Amino acid sequence: MTAPRDPSLTDEAAPAAVRTEGLAKRFGTVTALRDINLRVGHGEVLGLIGDNGAGKSTLVKILTGFHQPDEGRVLLNGEPVELRSVQHARSLGIETVFQDLALVNTLPVYMNLHLNKEPRIGPFLDKRRMRAQARRYLDDIGISIPSVNAEVANLSGGQRQAIAVARSVYSDAKILLLDEPLAAMGAKEGGIILDLVRMLRERGDVSIIMIVHNYAQVFDVCDRVNLLQHGEITLDKRTEDTSVEELLDLVATEYRTGGKFAAGRGQYLSEVRGDGTPGSAA
Amino acid sequence: MADPVTSDPSAADAADLDATAAAARVRSTGLRGVGQNLMRLRELSVVLVTAVLFAYFAIGQGSAFTGKDNLGNIANYTSAAAIIAAGEVMLLVCGEIDLSAGMTFAMTPILMMLLHNNQGLPLGIALVVALLVAAAFGLFNGLVTVLLRLPAFITTLGTLYLVHGLTLKVAGSHPEPAPTDGTFVQVFASQSHWWSEIVWAIAIVVVMQIVLTSTRWGAYTIATGGNYLGAAEAGIKVRAMKIRAFVITAVFAGFAGVLDGIHTPQSFDPNAGGNDLMFTAVAASVIGGTALLGGSGTVIGALFGALLLGILQDGFNIKGLSVNTFIMVEGIAIILAMVLNTQLTRFRRGARAE
Ligand SMILES: Nc1ncnc2c1ncn2[C@@H]1O[C@H](COP(=O)(O)OP(=O)(O)OP(=O)(O)O)[C@@H](O)[C@H]1O
Ligand SMILES: [Mg+2]
Numbered sequence: 001m002t003a004p005r006d007p008s009l010t011d012e013a014a015p016a017a018v019r020t021e022g023l024a025k026r027f028g029t030v031t032a033l034r035d036i037n038l039r040v041g042h043g044e045v046l047g048l049i050g051d052n053g054a055g056k057s058t059l060v061k062i063l064t065g066f067h068q069p070d071e072g073r074v075l076l077n078g079e080p081v082e083l084r085s086v087q088h089a090r091s092l093g094i095e096t097v098f099q100d101l102a103l104v105n106t107l108p109v110y111m112n113l114h115l116n117k118e119p120r121i122g123p124f125l126d127k128r129r130m131r132a133q134a135r136r137y138l139d140d141i142g143i144s145i146p147s148v149n150a151e152v153a154n155l156s157g158g159q160r161q162a163i164a165v166a167r168s169v170y171s172d173a174k175i176l177l178l179d180e181p182l183a184a185m186g187a188k189e190g191g192i193i194l195d196l197v198r199m200l201r202e203r204g205d206v207s208i209i210m211i212v213h214n215y216a217q218v219f220d221v222c223d224r225v226n227l228l229q230h231g232e233i234t235l236d237k238r239t240e241d242t243s244v245e246e247l248l249d250l251v252a253t254e255y256r257t258g259g260k261f262a263a264g265r266g267q268y269l270s271e272v273r274g275d276g277t278p279g280s281a282a
Numbered sequence: 283m284a285d286p287v288t289s290d291p292s293a294a295d296a297a298d299l300d301a302t303a304a305a306a307r308v309r310s311t312g313l314r315g316v317g318q319n320l321m322r323l324r325e326l327s328v329v330l331v332t333a334v335l336f337a338y339f340a341i342g343q344g345s346a347f348t349g350k351d352n353l354g355n356i357a358n359y360t361s362a363a364a365i366i367a368a369g370e371v372m373l374l375v376c377g378e379i380d381l382s383a384g385m386t387f388a389m390t391p392i393l394m395m396l397l398h399n400n401q402g403l404p405l406g407i408a409l410v411v412a413l414l415v416a417a418a419f420g421l422f423n424g425l426v427t428v429l430l431r432l433p434a435f436i437t438t439l440g441t442l443y444l445v446h447g448l449t450l451k452v453a454g455s456h457p458e459p460a461p462t463d464g465t466f467v468q469v470f471a472s473q474s475h476w477w478s479e480i481v482w483a484i485a486i487v488v489v490m491q492i493v494l495t496s497t498r499w500g501a502y503t504i505a506t507g508g509n510y511l512g513a514a515e516a517g518i519k520v521r522a523m524k525i526r527a528f529v530i531t532a533v534f535a536g537f538a539g540v541l542d543g544i545h546t547p548q549s550f551d552p553n554a555g556g557n558d559l560m561f562t563a564v565a566a567s568v569i570g571g572t573a574l575l576g577g578s579g580t581v582i583g584a585l586f587g588a589l590l591l592g593i594l595q596d597g598f599n600i601k602g603l604s605v606n607t608f609i610m611v612e613g614i615a616i617i618l619a620m621v622l623n624t625q626l627t628r629f630r631r632g633a634r635a636e
Binding site for chain 1: 511
């Protein structure tokens with residue numbers, strides 16, 4: 001269960017670590033996101049849930065500078081920023097574990113752990129240091145990998161996931177974005193990742209947005225939960241103020257309304273918002 | 283229980299060539315260990331085959347094969363192909379190819395001589411300008427392929443004709459005499475030493491091998507070909523990596539053309555090199571162990587691939603076998619190398635369904 005936390009961490013008046021205002025993103029005719037107003041306090045862990053295709057990854061990719069929004073803006077510590085590239089976002093302290101992990105199969109583990117931030121001696125990669133650090137990171141996390149020299153292609157899904165997570169955790173990230181860090185993980189490895197998130201949360205110097213499919217895990221490590229449905233945030237609550245039942249109920253409502261009526265989705269959205277305005281698209 | 287993370291106690295120690303890694307007693311499961319060793323053998327196998335072929339012809343043909351003049355022939359054949367292959371490997375690793383390299387090979391020295399003879403530029407400056415023109419064609423290949431998302435096969439096929447036509451137009455389709463003495467000739471391809479061209483080839487190959495294995499440029503090239511989207515997500519400038527590889531290939535091709543023309547025929551033929559040489563360079567890369575799938579490759583392997591082809595062609599020639607036989611053998615060698623490549627990769631990856 002979520003432990004009670006210092007309320008100042010998520011005080012609405014203090015500038016949030018990350019805030020978005022009216023973010024929208026379209027891919028051709030597909031509207032992946034519309035009017036996203038999201039808020040993550042300093043040291044807060046936000047769980048992002050929603051069905052496949054709801055727009056979760058797209059939202060994360062905007063926050064990491066990979067996609068640029070069509071509308072709206074992102075604010076870090078109250079300052080509007082235009083995240084131009086992944087590089088740029090990283091220079092502002094934003095690190096990401098992508099859903100597809102962004103690992104290069106043909107490179108060894110230690111290279112993947114340092115991808116795009118390799119230590120160097122002059123123009124040359126400092127492989128010795130990369131190997132030593134890689135071993136230390138993986139030992140610290142408690143994930144065993146046959147060899148840091150192994151090509152990533154030879155590893156299991158869970159091991160790959162662990163490498164991707166370790167890569168982001170062992171950076172000076174102020175904001176950590178995790179896109180389904182627990183997918184493809186067995187109970188043991190999943191537990192290790194959850195422990196890591198818990199540890200970071202205790203330390204409180206990193207703000208985390210985490211996409212999770214398993215609701216129990218949301219209540220396990222998140223301070224707050226946002227439900228994303230068809231590109232809109234339809235629920236934003238502290239985890240102690242909601243329950244697995246409420247979330248399941250919301251999602252179930254979507255199936256009932258979405259399946260039966262032509263205008264199901266709009267109707268459903270006005271239902272969850274309780275404001276009577278139907279959603280904008282058919 | 284299928285738990286891939288806890289290491290199998292029966293796992294064999296991976297025979298790792300790297301001392302640091304060996305010291306850390308890293309372990310790999312048996313099947314994968316064998317696969318990784320075979321991967322290393324892949325590069326080794328081309329070296330072995332080359333050595334065996336050399337010994338075979340050296341013993342069978344004696345000094346006709348091992349004589350200075352003949353070694354020079356092999357060295358020349360190898361050099362031009364290896365220098366171009368040094369670029370092609372970078373391209374193949376990031377998932378692209380340049381079919382126009384053979385034409386850039388012919389164009390660059392002719393351009394250099396025209397600038398020297400007609401514009402009065404010193405040879406050194408003329409070389410730099412001509413290489414810049416080659417680089418511009420490489421840049422064009424890269425920009426069109428990457429930004430307009432054309433397959434490199436199409437882009438560079440177009441450039442192939444464009445550059446060839448341009449060369450014939452400015453050169454009037456007759457060979458341009460090459461400089462025969464002076465510092466320029468001494469530095470780039472002294473005619474009095476059979477090895478003067480291959481020294482350049484080896485230097486370029488070694489530098490590019492180090493670039494590929496030990497610098498960010500190389501790591502990002504591998505990442506670009508290995509996982510284009512993933513590399514982009516990690517913040518790597520994947521498009522720039524590809525464009526850079528196109529540029530370097532064109533520059534190497536142009537430089538090889540200059541060296542080759544000075545060294546051997548002592549003239550620059552607008553029909554020199556051409557598609558034959560370009561395909562030899564690609565064949566050398568493939569035989570050397572660079573997969574066309576992108577994500578992995580070896581420049582050193584390509585040098586040995588070129589050497590293997592050079593020895594084979596020359597040996598056949600001395601033995602009095604027809605060049606047609608060589609061409610057939612070359613074809614079989616390419617297919618064999620490719621089969622070996624893909625089978626090994628599949629073997630290596632096969633254990634893990636993604
Ligand atoms: N690069 C893209 N080009 C076109 N459409 C895209 C692109 N990326 C995402 N989409 C579309 O945007 C919508 C949201 O996709 P997104 O990946 O954000 O969903 P998600 O919530 O992460 O789903 P999942 O749980 O399956 O990962 C989908 O309809 C998807 O097809
Ligand atoms: Mg997703």
